[in-house]
Amino acid sequence: MSQALRNYHHGDLRNALIIAAAELIERDSTLDFTMAEAAARAGVSAAAPYRHFADKEALLQAVRQLAILGLGNRAAKAASLHPGGSIEGILAMGHTYLHYAREKRAFFSLMWEDRGNIEEIRENVAQEDHGGFMILVGLVKAFCEHNSDTAIDGVYLATQIWSMTHGVATLEASQLINLFDRSIDPEALLDQSVRTLLVGATGHQPL
Amino acid sequence: MSQALRNYHHGDLRNALIIAAAELIERDSTLDFTMAEAAARAGVSAAAPYRHFADKEALLQAVRQLAILGLGNRAAKAASLHPGGSIEGILAMGHTYLHYAREKRAFFSLMWEDRGNIEEIRENVAQEDHGGFMILVGLVKAFCEHNSDTAIDGVYLATQIWSMTHGVATLEASQLINLFDRSIDPEALLDQSVRTLLVGATGHQPL
């Protein structure tokens, strides 16, 4: 099977549906596209998707993988722009996260949405490095090696930083980050917090 | 109008619906109760709710207020158990938050869900102190007065702490907080992070 104008058998419907769904999510900035519209966009009938996905959640799950990969790619790109072991690389990861959360609002929320099957997720997600978390761990470890004498648990510290970053991103998405002080700038607040966490962990002077 | 067995006119349907919805959310730990079931539970027909709420989102909004108040009450209670200016009070707020997020999963996610109307939310939310944020601000300010010479922006520092706490709570809810290290304990990680943020802000020694 080659390209577009196939009759009856599409040839690559599964992927076409994932792309169609992603486009609709992108277009409307919401997750409530209809299966029928995704199917139509892929050029098939409304029932066809059910040959490839058990239900809408299964299709969303596939899009979720895509979204997580997308964030991971951005993270990798951001990290590559800064010298290893530098704090700038770590801060850039945070900025990338905030930027993604803003620009890809619906995809971002899709990522953290309720999904079932803990263990299955755990596997998928771990394989994909889940949006670049291991990249952050690498940056954190490198930073600590350059800036601390004592051994530091990179995963632990990275989890602290991720939590902070995720908190800022989600509170901003809920329009609550500057509920009581409109002047608060998410990036600045995050940067400062991350610096503090790094200083606290390494025991060094302010950066 | 007095109590229960009213015919035709319910008497207090609006509140009865809010309670019914909250009960269903509590029972199923999910937000997808049906309007019909909420109505039935309140003893009215499926169309009756629309005399009091424009749509399901409006009913959810009312429940959301309740949830936010509930968290605020817990926060107030937690704060009252610790001496003013102590770090224990601040840490207890975090524990309360994590506990609420676990115990009232659906209510918790409802709080941060997409809702429209930014400015309206801002008003409602600010009036209600949004889950006890101002209590946290008070605790933080008191702490800083006891532990620092320089002036500290309490709202800013409290926002950092809230972000951290919110990040831990939401990542835990998504089962991601210990994705790469199953031994991570959310409370411990949060406590440590909050201490670091406080130390960083006050410039004092580790607590």
Add this chain to the structure above:
DNA sequence: CATTAAATGTAAATAGAGTTAACATGGGGA
């Protein structure tokens, strides 16, 4: 190469949920 089972599409039906429309009731003020 013909046959046929498995995979993948289609159209039409089903079912559940939100929401609206048209009508009913009854409590409270003029």
Add this chain to the structure above:
DNA sequence: TCCCCATGTTAACTCTATTTACATTTAATG
């Protein structure tokens, strides 16, 4: 007391997900 309006009711209506029964290829098999 009477009438209006808020509040309920029942019966549609619409939109979606999903299933069922049937159609068409593809591809493996003899």
